[in-house]
Amino acid sequence: MALRPTEAGALVVALSPLVGWAGRNQIAHLAQHRHTVVVVDTLPPDPVPPATAWAALAMRVRAIERAAEIDHLGEMGVPVVPWRGPGTLDRVLRDVGRVATAPRGRR
Helix, strand or coil: CCCCCCCCCCEEEEEECCCCHHHHHHHHHHHHCCCEEEEEECCCCCCCCCCCHHHHHHHHHHHHHHHHHHHHHHHCCCCEEECCCCCCCHHHHHHHHHHHHCCCCCC
């Protein structure tokens, strides 16, 4: 995932299948530096059926690991939205907009 420098507080929409550590690390880095980050999960919902029982087990383990990684991003305040076509981002962008325009207390 190649990143360009962004202004502080920028909204970053990342399109990613979230299968490699490099992309997740970049997303976490952006969130830790106070950018508003939304991830669109582009991994297709129906994977290719595994050819063997071992492949099925490996896919299951990887799916559990991936779910934990997505949960970790959520704990960091990064919503991960599965891509399901037009309208996918409507709700999350509306919510992000509300947070951005909400009054903030003193720091």
